[in-house]
Amino acid sequence: MLRHLDIRDMLIIDRLELAFQPGLNVLTGETGAGKSILLDSLGFVLGWRGRAELVRQGADQGEVIAEFDLPEHHAAWDVLREAGFVFDDSLILRRVNTRDGRKTAWINDRRVSGEILRAVSETLVELHGQHDDRGLLNPRGHRMLLDDFGGLGAKIDRTRKTWRALSQARKALKEAEARIAALKEEEDFLRHAVAELDTLAPQAGEDASLDQQRRRMQAAEKIGDDISKAYQALGLQGAEGMMGDAARWLSDAAGQADGTLEEAVAALDRAMAELSEAQSGVEAAMDALAFNPLELEHIEERLFAIRGLARKHEVLPDDLGTFAEELRTRLTALDQGASDLAELQAAVAKAEVDYAQAAATLTEARKKAAAKLDRAMSKELAPLKMDRAVFATDVTAGDAGPEGVDQVAFTVATNPGAPAGPIGKIASGGELSRFLLALKVCLTGTESGLTLIFDEIDRGVGGATADAVGRRLSQLAGQGQVLVVTHSPQVAALGDHHWRVEKRQTKDSTLSTVVGLTDEARVDEIARMISGDRITEEARAAAKSLIVA
Template identity: 70%
Template sequence: MLRGLDIRDMLIIDRLELAFQPGLNVLTGETGAGKSILLDSLGFVLGWRGRAELVRQGADQGEVTAWFDLPAGHPGFAVLEDAGIAIEDELILRRVNTRDGRKTAWINDRRVSGEVLRNLSETLVELHGQHDDRGLLNPRGHRQMLDTYAGLQGNLDKVRSAWRQLAESRKALTAAEARIAEAQAEEEYLRHSVAELDALSPEAGEEATLDTQRRLMQAAEKIRTDIGKAGEALGMNGAEGLVSDASRWLVGVADKAEGQLDDPLGAIERVMLALDEAQSGIASCLDALSFNTSELEDIEERLFAIRGLARKHGVLADDLRDFADGLRGRLAVLDDGARDLKTLSGNLQTAQAIFDAAAAQLTEKRTKAAKSLDKAMAAELAPLKMERAVFVTHITPSDAGPEGADTVAFTVATNPGAPAGPLNKIASGGELSRFLLALKVCLTETDAGLTMIFDEIDRGVGGATADAVGRRLADLAAGGQVLVVTHSPQVAALGGHHWRVEKRQNDDATTSTVVPLDNEARIDEIARMISGDRITDAAREAAKALITP
């Protein structure tokens, strides 16, 4: 609910502060007094698109502040939560427009974008008038209005869920078809490459091992010669023979040396063991270096084959095995494709059937709700002196989507037998106002916590019809809040709170202000609306009669 509005330096308003109340709030005043300026200012702070030039002449900037009370569960909380804004007590909107056209907005002192402000304002205020392009006259919103009227949120959730599943199934099938098509385009390459890699069957680390063996074999002849010479030098014709002779000679004289040769003989024994170990290692090395020429050729052939495949496929030699596994996986897509496509096609058909069933059920309920709404509209139009008019909710097939497969349009025929058409194309100004009011009355149960503004919606009607309009506005305001800008005394008389918009002129400037009216002032204002500038006693009595049922 809108609690208050503070306007500074906007158009011809220098400073104005208003405190609104629950129920029916009425604003009256002479033509040109500034009622539209008041609505322009409210629209500005709510982020609505309106006039380009709003700053009062001579001021550097204009500013509007509005504050609201939000009941628990109000849809505005979801918008605020998405924007990361916490609201504890009241909601305060403030927006500034500088002379150079820059606009800046805040929600509870948190700077926000115009988009956030507009998204929030849609949950706070609804404007209706003869040029209503934001609400009931916009065909894009008719389906949502019908769904809300019929309480179809559960069905909508079911349809949206089915649509998401259908979209996911379609996406999965399309992706699988694309993968299979890609695999088919390279099938020959894949099968040849896998066969080639499987035939070679390279292992990680194999290239390094083969390269080491190849280099060792290439240098083996020279190595064997030197190692063989070393073996001979250590054998019986070399070091081992000499050491053996030395040991035999010392053993022969050891018993005459009184133990002096024990240590040398022990050392010689250790030397003999070391020589034997060295010769065994040399023999093993020589055995390892023994190979046929064909072995080197085989190693080189495999090494070059591995390196060639690595270059061919642009991977490291050690990654060839994993690369081959990847190619086999792509082949598996092709080999298993028919089975996968059958499964995914079945999933898509199932998802389509579920969506079609949910959408058909939603269409059925919409059709039933449309008849109920048309009947309710007929009942509302009669007291508004439009008993011959026909309101029809048309439901026609449309492209399927997350909201189902229906297009909803509110149409009217002002006289029996006349062709039906869109509200704003068929009805005259006065008729359109009454159609909009009747429709809003039928839909009002869904608008808890929403402030509704009606801008001269009673234009073109008078007498009993104007009284019927006023009573429906009062009914809409019961338990909520309605602001109505009116020139009708019958409507103004039914208001719970009344303000008069006045234009004041002096030598320097023209300004607009809003004055709250007490009971006496209210009688005079309604009397003025009845009789004009000259307020007569008869007009006052008529005003009193209107105010007192």
């Protein structure tokens, strides 16, 4: 609910503070007094598009502050929470317009963008009038209004869920088709490469092992002759034979040498033992270096084959096994592609059926809600002297989407037999006002927390029709807060709170102000609306009778 409106230096308003109340708030005044300026100022602080030049002549800047009292679960809190606000029970909007056209807005002292300001304002205030393109006359919102009227939230949620499932299934199928198409383009390569790798079957670490064996065999070719000569030199034909002869000769002479050869014989024995150990080592080396030249050829062929495949596929030799497994996986995906596509196609078909069923259920519910709304509108239009007019909610086929396959449009025919058309194009000014009011009465039961503003919605009607308009405005106000700008005494008489917009002119300036009316002043204002500038006792009596009624 709008509690306070503070306007400074806007158009012909220098300083104005208003404290609005729950119920029906009526603003009256002579034509040109500034009622539209008041709404322009409110629209400015709410971020609505309006006049370009708003700052009062001679002032550096204009400013508007609007304070709202909102319930705990009001939709505005959701918008602010998403924008990262921390807030309390009240909501204060402030917007400044400088002389050079710069506009700056704050919500609860935090500077905000125009986008956030408008998103919040849409949950706070709704304007209705002959140029109402933000609310009921906007065909893009008709489906949402019908859904709210019919209480179709659960069915919409179900349709959204099936739409998401269908979108995901279609996406999965499309991605799988793209993958398989790409695999088909490289099928020949995959099959040839996998066969080649499977035939070679390279193992991790094999490259280093083969290289080591190859190097050892190549080294054996170079040192084999020297080792063989050394082995011959250490054998019976060499050192071993000569040392054996020396040992035998010394042993024979030792008995006659009085012990002088004992140390020499002992040293020779030790040398014979070391020689034997050297011979064993050389023999072991000869065994280790022994190889079959055909084996070296085989090792080199395999080593070169592994390295050749690694270069071909631009991977390390040790990664060939992993690479082969990746290729096998892609080839398996290709071979299983038909089966996988069949499963995904079945999933899409099932999701399409689920969505079609949910959308059809929602369409049927919308058509029932449309018929119910049309009946409610028929009842509302009769007291507004539009019993011959026909209001129809058209539910037609549209593009499929998360909220079903329907397009919804409010249409009217003002006379029997006349063609129906969009509500904003068929109805005249006065008729349009009454259509909008009747529609708002029918729809308001599904809404909460909005301050409703009606700008001269009673234009072009009078008498019993104006009284019917006023009573419906009063009915709407009973569920919250309504502000109505009116020239109708019948409507003004039904207000819970009454303000008069006045224009004061001096030699140098023209200013507009708003005055709250006492009971007596209210009678005079309604009498003025009845009789004109000259207020008669008969007009006062008529005003009192309207207020009492």
